[in-house]
Amino acid sequence: MSGEGFGTLLADSLAVMAAESPLHAAALAAALGAAPVDFAVGAERVRVWRGPGGRVVVGPVGGGAPAVRVVTGRAEILALLDGRRSLATAVREGALDLYGTPGEIARFIDVLVIYLHGAVRCPGMAGILARWRALGAADA
């Protein structure tokens, strides 16, 4: 991946979490399991999976079907982070679409909640969020 975008910021946020809250990083990897999750954020396509050593890896979408596919946009993610829209509302309104079996989607929500619990406990995430806002400002 090159250039600032969802993929680079997600990867950097996982590095922050591994450094600042290893407990949450380990729980995240365990919950993610072997099946990958694909993200389509605007024009960007990113795959997330548990790699060697239990490390969560962010990379390009490869072969094989993901367990879950998430389709959304940068502005929609910022609306979630700023509390302007809940996750449930985003799904209902079509601002964030989830594709997968009900079981896999439920597991993805568990993964997301673990990620958020870790993220809110990591001071380094403030810098990641600032970079995300800068991307949003550039979009606007």
Next chain:
Amino acid sequence: MRPAALLARGGHLRGLGAGDAQRRSKEWLHVAVHGRTAEIVLNLNVFEDGDPWLPPGVPVGRSLWLAAAGGRVRGDVHRGARVAVGEGRLALAVDTDEIALRDGVLVVRASRPGFTVDLRLQPKVRPALAPRIPFDTADRVQWFLVPRLAATGTAEIDGVLHAFDGAPAYHDHNWGRFAWGADFAWEWGYLLPEEPDAPVCVVFARLLDRRQHRVRSAGCFVWWGEDNVRSFQDGEVSFTPEGRFAGPLPPVPPVMGLLSPDRRADLPARWAVRASGSGDAVEVSFVPARGGRILIPDEADPFGVTALHELFGDGTAEGTIRGRPFAFAGRGAIECIRVG
């Protein structure tokens, strides 16, 4: 001794305790102002919060604000790069935000995106100290409060300027050791008279277990003139919640809303607080009108959240203290902890 002098004597920062192996030390200054067009909370706090990359004893400062204005409530939490604890003085700064006692006046300044305040708070009553409040098995917290001040200055909220000229205000200062998410919850609040010459104001509080099944302690404190003339304790005090609060409760900071979808089922539409004993009696009715949910990641549980519901509202108080009756209508706030 005048209220400001007593505030200077007793309200100084204690500093985080050294050698706290469990790293639960916390200290904070809280200010709330009830203007005609805006209500404001600013809380500057310093926690020894167990960040793994920091050596023990390195304080972490945060600035928390909440504002209700123009029919909207919002707020945020800022983690400071620099915290200045005025040990031996009432002064705490988190980056450019500060609460400090200068020349007998509490100076309150903050500058965050969408929120700027520059206020002077004149103490109107002498402080009181509720010492060693038992939070959990071994944890104790001190509560030093000056519940009635007059606030003058300005606040700019979302680009709208609000002026305060002697607005009712509240201040307290807490320090002690506990972990967010441990087995405790609190409900505390106050009612300040609208009329500046009305003599009485009331503060009430109770401490419960986290699930609110058991009341561990309770108090109701009455100031008459400048003095805390009556402190009702425990069995003398009852809280009766009624109805269900139906207003919106935006999350603070907003991002925490992802972890705590709006829950307000057990927030009442009215609190009735009654206290009586030894011939004295007080009855407070407080009706919350608007507020927010301050959401704090638990320390006791890596996947838990604690919600402090900060509710502004109106109420009435009446009673008899030492044979003298009183009654007033006023404004205030109540803060109650629920599992997030």
